[in-house]
Amino acid sequence: MLKKLLFILTLIALTPSAALAEMKGYLGTDGYxxxxxxxxxxxxxxxLGGMPLIRSGISNSCGILRIATSGTIKQSDHIEIKDEKSGSVYGFTNTNIPIKETAKCDGTVKAEREIWADDKGTTYISGLSPSSAQTIRLLTSAPTRNIRANICGFLSFKLGEPRPGAIIIENQAFVLSGLQSGGGIACRKGKLFVAYPSPVFASAVNAITWRSQNTIQFSSTTQIASISGGGGTSWSPPPSNPNPGGGGSSATCPTGTTGTPPNCVTPPPPTCPAGTTGTPPNCVTPPPPTCPEGTTGTPPNCVSPPPPPPPPPPTCPEGTTGTPPNCEAPKPTPVSGKMCKYAGTLVVIGLPPNKNLVAYASERGAYNDRFTTSDSGGWAQFDNFNFNAxxxxxxxxxxxxxxxxxxxxxxxxxxxxxxxxxTPCKTN
Structure with missing residues (x-):
């Protein structure tokens, strides 16, 4: 009874208004x-302007990650890759990427960190932790939502956290910083209702101008690639790299190592001169040579046994399907029936395959409509579905x-x- 009374009082506080011809934005106190x-x-x-497009990937057993297929990233796009195991972040600009053949991974780790593309336009990076999670951030792209305007000529959606810098639609940008929020607006039987006092609507600015003034930069810990015309890749140290030497303006390698950070290496231990054995200064002349253990014959004519068989190909972790690095977790499905829910998502099975779909709660409206596409098996999920509608x-x-x-x-x-x-879905 109390919920019905509150609903009636809310409608009384709203006054009907015709849809405006000029595109305007409004931020409600409810986060919509x-x-x-x-x-x-x-x-x-x-x-969602000002937010990077984030994707996840897994490097193969050779430490190579397929960053993107042809057409996924554009010329001059800025890309960051975070090696989740090592914590290192690498960045590059998608310009003048060398073309070369990508060899089949045989399990040997490719330690040299390079960026290249194959003749089909797929981009790769090597020198990562083998068989490990990698996070890919496209700094010059933004997440996109496809939303249908209602019969009153407006659309609404809930802002998440973190919030974007601007909402961009039809080449117009609504800047969120400093926007005044207020009561809600609603569409009832084709009529637009706005709260009293009337909300303060904001006008948009040119999206191209806003994007040029609000580009996402590489993070402070990113090692940035410099790709030469000959195809070589060199890397700058991360700007926040500490100076172990403590006295100069440039970072140095720790005592006992050589090189330039971050490429510090430990030198090999001293060895005795050729023709002697032992550890300096205790070097001795060895007895006549014999063939190494596991070989036969007389030096220098030692014969090795045939090499062991190659290791088995990598497999996906238990509970997943596919071939590494393309491992997939099972899709959530209902325990019974044709619908289930998990983490705010509605899952439906048995639908017409490869169709555009809409799920709505009772009365159609922008608050409840969710759109998606079914796969070839008739499985679909609707994100951010309002189960409390x-x-x-x-x-x-x-x-x-x-x-x-x-x-x-x-x-x-x-x-x-x-x-x-x-009811909740099963996910395994």
Whole structure:
């Protein structure tokens, strides 16, 4: 009864208003960002400006990571790779990348850190921790959401943490810093309602100008690659690299090692002159030579046994499928029925394969609509689904529609389910 009363009081506080022709942004106190003045029922691509596009990968047993396939990264893109095992961060600009053949990994670690692309345009980096997790950050790309404007001509979505610097749509940028937030706005039966007093809407700025003034730089610990025209790769030390010497302006290697940080190496121990054995200064002349253990014959005609068979090919960890480094965890599926939930995500099976889908809770609206595409097996997941959605004060139901070849949306009647009945997924 109390929930229904609060809902009625909220509607009383809202006043109807026509949708605006000019595109404007508004930040609600509930963390939702609204963009008004759009074409009703049209899909829009929304960029989270100022945030890098983050992907994960796994280096193979040779310490080589496939960074991106052809077309994934553009010329002059800035890319960072964090080796999660060593904690080192490497960065480069996708310009003048040398083309060379990528040899098949035989388990031998490629210690030299290089960047190259094969003749198909796939980009690689070597010299990483073998068979280890790697984080790839595309600094010049931003996460994108595809959201459909409602019948009132606005769209809404919840901002996460950390927040982006700007919301970019149709080459316009709404800068979040300093925005005044207020009460909500809503769409009821095709009419736009705004809270009283009226919210303060913000105008957008040119997205190209904003991006040029707010580029994401390499982190302070990044070792940046310098790629020569001949194909060689050299690396700058991280700016925050400490100076072990303690007295000069340049970092030096620790006592007992040689080289220039971060490429410090321990020299080999002293050895006796040729033709003697022992440890200096206790060097002695050895007896007549014999063949090494495991060989036969008389020096210098020693014969070694045939080499051992090559090691077995790498396999994916238990509980995953595929071939390294392309290992995949099992998809979450319902224990029973055709729907389940996990970590705020709605999972549905048995759908038409390879179709555009929308999941909605009772009344259609930007607060509840979630879009995705089913895979070839009819499996789909809808991120950030509102499992607490209500309709007229009571828990809502979820419905599924798919987009037919003619562009119409068709209900999947068997999937209209009461939200509280949706149980957690199994993930193994």
């Amino acid at each position: 960002f609204h963009i008004q003045g759009l074409e009703a029922n049209k899909n829009y691509s929304v960029d 209500t309709y007229e004060g009571d828990p809502a139901s979820v419905g599924i529609q798919y987009k037919k070849d003619n562009g119409d949306w068709e209900n999947v009647d068997a999937y209209f389910v009461y939200i509280p009945s949706i």
